[in-house]
Amino acid sequence: xxxxxxxxxxxxxxxxxxxxxxxxxxxxxxxxxxxxxxxxxxxxxxxxxxxxxxxxxxxxxxxxxxxxxxxxxxxxxxxxxxxxxxxxxxxxxxxxxxxxxxxxxxxxxxxxxxxxxxxxxxxxxxxxxxxxxxxxxxxxxxxxxxxxxxxxxxxxxxxxxxxxxxxxxxx
Amino acid sequence: xxxxxxxxxxxxxxxxxxxxxxxxxxxxxxxxxxxxxxxxxxxxxxxxxxxxxxxxxxxxxxxxxxxxxxxxxxxxxxxxxxxxxxxxxxxxxxxxxxxxxxxxxxxxxxxxxxxxxxxxxxxxxxxxxxxxxxxxxxxxxxxxxxxxxxxxxxxxxxxxxxxxxxxxxxxxxxxxxxxxxxxxxxxxxxxxxxxxxxxxxxxxxxxxxxxxxxxxxxxxxxxxxxxxxxxxxxxxxxxxxxxxxxxxxxxxxxxxxxxxxxxxxxxxxxxxxxxxxxxxxxxxxxxxxxxxxxxxxxxxxxxxxxxxxxxxxxxxxxxxxxxxxxxxxxxxxxxxxxxxxxxxxxxxxxxxxxxxxxxxxxxxxxxxxxxxxxxxxxxxxxxxxxxxxxxxxxxxxxxxxxxxxxxxxxxxxxxxxxxxxxxxxxxxxxxxxxxxxxxxxxxxxxxxxxxxxxxxxxxxxxxxxxxxxxxxxxxxxxxxxxxxxxxxxxxxxxxxxxxxxxxxxxxxxxxxxxxxxxxxxxxxxxxxxxxxxxxxxxxxxxxxxxxxxxxxxxxxxxxxxxxxxxxxxxxxxxxxxxxxxxxxxxxxxxxxxxxxxxxxxxxxxxxxxxxxxxxxxxxxxxxxxxxxxxxxxxxxxxxxxxxxxxxxxxxxxx
Numbered sequence: 072x073x074x075x076x077x078x079x080x081x082x083x084x085x086x087x088x089x090x091x092x093x094x095x096x097x098x099x100x101x102x103x104x105x106x107x108x109x110x111x112x113x114x115x116x117x118x119x120x121x122x123x124x125x126x127x128x129x130x131x132x133x134x135x136x137x138x139x140x141x142x143x144x145x146x147x148x149x150x151x152x153x154x155x156x157x158x159x160x161x162x163x164x165x166x167x168x169x170x171x172x173x174x175x176x177x178x179x180x181x182x183x184x185x186x187x188x189x190x191x192x193x194x195x196x197x198x199x200x201x202x203x204x205x206x207x208x209x210x211x212x213x214x215x216x217x218x219x220x221x222x223x224x225x226x227x228x229x230x231x232x233x234x235x236x237x238x239x240x241x242x
Numbered sequence: 243x244x245x246x247x248x249x250x251x252x253x254x255x256x257x258x259x260x261x262x263x264x265x266x267x268x269x270x271x272x273x274x275x276x277x278x279x280x281x282x283x284x285x286x287x288x289x290x291x292x293x294x295x296x297x298x299x300x301x302x303x304x305x306x307x308x309x310x311x312x313x314x315x316x317x318x319x320x321x322x323x324x325x326x327x328x329x330x331x332x333x334x335x336x337x338x339x340x341x342x343x344x345x346x347x348x349x350x351x352x353x354x355x356x357x358x359x360x361x362x363x364x365x366x367x368x369x370x371x372x373x374x375x376x377x378x379x380x381x382x383x384x385x386x387x388x389x390x391x392x393x394x395x396x397x398x399x400x401x402x403x404x405x406x407x408x409x410x411x412x413x414x415x416x417x418x419x420x421x422x423x424x425x426x427x428x429x430x431x432x433x434x435x436x437x438x439x440x441x442x443x444x445x446x447x448x449x450x451x452x453x454x455x456x457x458x459x460x461x462x463x464x465x466x467x468x469x470x471x472x473x474x475x476x477x478x479x480x481x482x483x484x485x486x487x488x489x490x491x492x493x494x495x496x497x498x499x500x501x502x503x504x505x506x507x508x509x510x511x512x513x514x515x516x517x518x519x520x521x522x523x524x525x526x527x528x529x530x531x532x533x534x535x536x537x538x539x540x541x542x543x544x545x546x547x548x549x550x551x552x553x554x555x556x557x558x559x560x561x562x563x564x565x566x567x568x569x570x571x572x573x574x575x576x577x578x579x580x581x582x583x584x585x586x587x588x589x590x591x592x593x594x595x596x597x598x599x600x601x602x603x604x605x606x607x608x609x610x611x612x613x614x615x616x617x618x619x620x621x622x623x624x625x626x627x628x629x630x631x632x633x634x635x636x637x638x639x640x641x642x643x644x645x646x647x648x649x650x651x652x653x654x655x656x657x658x659x660x661x662x663x664x665x666x667x668x669x670x671x672x673x674x675x676x677x678x679x680x681x682x683x684x685x686x687x688x689x690x691x692x693x694x695x696x697x698x699x700x701x702x703x704x705x706x707x708x709x710x711x712x713x714x715x716x717x718x719x720x721x722x723x724x725x726x727x728x729x730x731x732x733x734x735x736x737x738x739x740x741x742x743x744x745x746x747x748x749x750x751x752x753x754x755x756x757x758x759x760x761x762x763x764x765x766x767x768x769x770x771x772x773x774x775x776x777x778x779x780x781x782x783x784x785x786x787x788x789x790x791x792x793x794x795x796x797x798x799x800x801x802x803x804x805x806x807x808x809x810x811x812x813x814x815x816x817x818x819x820x821x822x823x824x825x826x827x828x829x830x831x832x833x834x835x836x837x838x839x840x841x842x843x844x845x846x847x848x849x850x851x852x853x854x855x856x857x858x859x860x861x862x863x864x865x866x867x868x869x870x871x872x873x874x875x876x877x878x879x880x881x882x883x884x885x886x887x888x889x890x891x892x893x894x895x896x
Contacts, residue, residue, distance in 0.1 A: 101362050133688065134681040137529060143521050143754060151519075162512050171514025180530050190541035194548065 076107045083164075086223055089216060090149050093174065096213050097145035106138030108132045141177070145170055171220040178214025246290045251311055251342070252326030253335050254297030255605075257354045258605040259283075260384040261326055264295035265394065272806055280332045293320070296643075299334075299340050303447070310643075312451075315347060321404060323347045324393075329359035329366060329381070330722070332497055336489045339375065340411055340603040345365050348390060348435045349377045350396055358722060363500040371496040378470060385727065387554045413484045421446065424469050431456075431465045445469045446477040493567060507602070507722040514603065520610030526601070529687045531594035535587050536547060536683040542586035551595035565762075573758035576813045580747065584668035585885050595632060596734035600726035603854045604629055610719060620701040624654035628697060630672070630683060631661030632690070633738045635852050639859040649709035655863055656704060659852050659877055662690050662744060665805035669847050676826025677837050681779070685841075689848050696849070696880065745804060749854075753800055753807050754814070761814055769815060772878070789839050793832050798846065838892035842885040849881035 152166035251263075252258045265686065266285025271386050283294045295311040302308065303813035315323060323342055332353075342349050353359075353368055382389030413421065424442035444452040445466075456462040474480075514523060554571045561567035598604050608625045615625055620627040631638035636795040639659050647650045662670075670689055760774035769775060778796035785795050793815045801808035818830040833839045851857060851874050861870040 110811070134684040136682050140522075141526050141529075144526065148513075148519060162286065165509055165512035165515075169510060169523075173523065176527070176530060180534055183534065187538045187540050191544050194541055194544045198303070 076136070083223075084169050086164070089220060090152050090169060091212070092216055093170060094146055094149045094153075096216070097149065099140050099142075101139050101146060104135045104142060104206070105173060107135040145173065148173075158164030168224060170219065171217045174213050174217045175220065181229060182214070209218060217224075247320045248287075248290055248292045248401065249314055249318075249320040249323045250326060251298060251315070251338070253299055253324055253328065253338060253398065253614050254326040255719055256297070256335065257384045258294055258297065258326045259392070261324075261352065261354065261382070262292060264384055264387060264390045265397075276568060281716070286322070287397065290397065293318075294423060295422045296445050297657060298716050300339065301345075301540060302482050309451075309460055315342070315345060318800070320347065322350055323394050324350045324352055324397070325335045326352045326354050328721075329353040329356050330362055330364060330571065332366070333486075333489055335685060336487060336492065340485050340489065342750045344411065347374070347401065347441050350393075350400060351377055351388075352393060353374055353379060356381045356389070361503070362505075363503050365498040365500050367496045367498075372491065374492045374496065374557070377633060377740065385730070392820055393443070411488055413481065417446075417480055420472050420477075422474060423472050427465055427468050427472075430461075431461065435733065442469075443481065446473050447481060448473070448478060450557040477702065507720075511606070511720070514606050515610055517613075520606075521614060524610055527607075528690065529684070531591065531598070531689065533683040534594055535591040535667070536675070536686060537816045539586035539590050539671075541694075546579075546583045548583065550575060550583065565765075567763070569758060572752060572762075572814065576810075577811070577867050578751075578754065579813065582746070584671055585739070585742070587667055587671050588664045588742055589735055591667060592732065592738040595629075596731045598740070599734065600724065600731055602721050605720050615698065620650075620653065620657070620698060620705075624650065624657075624701070627658060628694070631658050633664055634741060635659055635661065635663050635856045637868045638858045639863055642863060644709045646784050649843075652864060652869060653701050653704045653709060655860055656869070656873055656876070658698065658885070659856055660693045660697040660880075662693045662848055663805070663852055664738070665745075665853065667845055668785040668806060668809045669801075670844055671760060671835075671838050672812075672826045673829055673844060676830050677840055689844055690847065692884075693848055696884070700880070701878075705864070710837070742806075746806065750804050750806055751881060753803050754810050757800060757807075757811060757814055772855065773814070774824055788842060788889065789834055789836075790843060790846075791832055791834070794829075794843060798850070802851060804855075805847065808847060833869045841892065842888035845884040845888050846881045847886055849877060 111169040148166055148170040150169065152163045155166065250258050250262050262283065262285060265287045285292050285294070293314065296308070298311045299317070299383040300308075301312045314320070314399045325339045325342055327339065331773070337353060351371070353366060353371075356366075359366065366381070368379045368381055376773055378400065380393045380396055381388055382393060384390065396863055413417065421439065421442050424436045428438040428441045428445075441452060441456075453466060456465055465468065479609070514520060516523075524786060554575050557567055557570050557575070595604075596660065600605075605626075607629065611625045625812070627638050627641045627645075629638075630641050635658055638661065639655050642651045642658070645654060654716075665684075670686045674685045674883055678685045716890060757774060760771070761772050764771070774796060777799065778792035780800060782790070782792045782795045785798070790798070793812065796815065797808040797811040800811050812829050812832075813825060816832065829836075830840055833843055857870060857874060860873045861867070864870065
């Protein structure tokens with residue numbers, strides 16, 4: 072990747088684009104999960120015909136809250152990265168790459184979960200059903216979009232060495 | 243003590259244990275954070291006994307682990323001391339080296355993490371460094387096994403020769419003059435004193451241990467009085483400044499930074515240690531670990547379940563319906579099977595934690611939590627122990643030895659059992675999986691979260707009402723982030739997981755056999771007439787307000803011995819011939835088909851005493867019957883109150 076010595080190269084431009092895309096997608100996850108809580112609410116009060124009373128406290132709403140909060144957190148992290156861009160570029164990059172790492176970690180987790188569910192379906196011979204009903208995940212899209220960040224990080228020494236860090240961590 | 247005795251010493255997190263493992267072929271626990279070694283460990287290199295000492299900065303006996311290191315050097319007189327130095331941070335690490343030279347023990351300096359030093363373009367002239375220190379200096383990258391063979395050779399050579407004792411530090415004249423005067427006093431006091439200069443320096447530093455030792459000897463008071471007339475108030479600072487000034491000279495002469503490089507750890511810390519995002523990021527990462535633990539283990543659990551059913555069928559087909567086959571299938575296979583089915587969960591959770599530990603993130607987690615912890619009454623170092631508690635509470639309680647303040651130590655020990663250990667995970671997975679299915683990961687995460695919040699809350703109460711003393715500051719060295727190696731991550735996972743298997747083969751096996759006997763006799767009786775059921779019936783009224791039935795109570799009683807037995811007891815009483823999924827549903831039925839009662843049961847399991855081994859560890863570490871009893875009683879009361887609260891609040895909203 073080309074480096075003109077100011078940190079203004081194609082990799083960094085891609086990083087800027089990723090930040091914008093991540094804001095849109097993270098905020099979408101937040102909205103979808105909040106919507107999902109709202110959809111799940113009627114289930115909380117519908118216990119008839121449920122032998123185990125499972126739907127009384129399905130736990131789904133809790134899951135949606137956590138995922139929604141993660142979406143919101145990531146949105147704020149990427150917005151902070153944008154805000155910091157002109158004042159403290161090193162910090163802005165840290166937020167962009169750190170946030171992308173979190174997305175990559177969670178995306179990888181979903182891939183592993185998908186594989187695990189696939190294997191479990193194979194073992195319990197419900198493979199056909201699983202493949203039929205398995206859905207499209209927003210998290211996977213985010214994983215693919217953020218994947219090139221790993222390449223940017225791998226070239227970190229070339230790309231970031233000219234960025235003056237103004238933040239030090241006192242331990 | 244043997245003549246062939248070698249000690250490994252160094253600052254925390256410089257790779258002592260990696261070098262110890264490489265030298266001795268041991269598999270002691272290693273991690274990318276300080277405070278892993280809290281007690282000395284020994285291993286052999288041929289005929290040479292090697293002792294790995296806890297990390298220490300200055301040999302000043304402030305915390306228990308520092309004291310262990312110092313006592314070993316002074317009392318066991320090792321033939322050679324190997325001082326492991328972080329090659330990327332010579333300035334700080336050499337301080338301990340100079341103190342060792344001052345004691346007069348023969349030292350071999352090991353410059354470890356040379357790979358990182360090279361990445362950071364730090365060029366060390368280690369031959370010149372050896373001249374300054376008047377001791378051998380060996381460069382190594384222990385994690386890649388580089389330099390280990392040379393180190394072995396140097397150890398074997400050095401152990402055979404009587405090294406010359408040199409003191410590399412010459413203090414400023416004014417200090418030297420007073421050191422000599424006190425040294426003469428010490429010589430007059432005890433002609434057998436091994437190193438009067440060192441004792442003189444320690445007296446000038448007002449070292450509590452040395453002062454105490456002299457005080458306890460005849461005429462000791464006289465020596466202390468005479469010395470105190472020579473010692474000046476700021477001598478301790480003057481001595482330290484002189485040492486650092488000498489270190490600066492050494493570093494200027496031996497170390498060159500050939501280029502300014504991008505510091506990736508500092509760059510990432512901008513994000514992971516951020517004042518506002520650090521804590522939420524930590525919780526997101528922990529949530530990811532629990533999702534991983536629960537979801538990815540599913541096919542492996544199914545596999546264990548299939549094997550378990552297959553074994554049961556073979557035994558019944560082969561032996562027929564006899565008392566012995568009933569013991570094998572109903573007792574052993576269902577009892578053990580209901581535990582072993584959760585091995586994938588346990589190993590995967592330990593894999594996740596080991597990954598975080600080796601990457602250097604867990605030390606950061608302790609750092610980001612410190613601000614919150616300090617406000618709430620806990621010590622930042624406590625959080626390190628609490629995180630270890632996610633694996634097993636026993637080593638976690640032992641790790642509190644690194645905490646200097648006795649008050650902070652006892653508070654940390656008391657709240658550590660609130661951290662949910664691996665043994666409690668099977669109970670959550672079984673019941674959580676049966677009720678909340680795909681959302682079980684988040685529900686399990688909520689239990690861990692409750693554990694952390696309550697630990698902090700209880701610490702606050704202890705701090706406010708019982709331990710009102712002065713609090714010690716939290717100093718934690720954050721090493722660089724590293725890519726975890728597959729080898730060490732898997733070794734760590736195995737080390738932690740095998741404890742679970744070992745426990746299954748000993749205490750859990752005995753408990754299951756006792757439970758099976760109590761459940762089977764009187765012979766031919768219905769389950770409700772068995773001795774086991776009668777034990778449950780006797781205690782059940784205590785749990786009436788919590789709506790826990792007899793079988794659930796039996797689980798809690800035997801769970802006191804080891805938490806894994808909670809699941810086995812359900813397996814024995816409900817799950818004969820049933821798979822784990824069905825067992826979960828049967829448990830839910832037993833808990834009144836109520837998710838709220840089930841959740842309150844999980845909260846109870848989370849909060850009451852983890853196991854008898856923890857009680858032993860609390861007694862050993864506090865040395866107090868009073869605190870041991872308090873730890874058991876408060877855990878039970880807290881568990882009861884919280885379980886009741888869950889039902890009370892749950893009853894209103896659901």
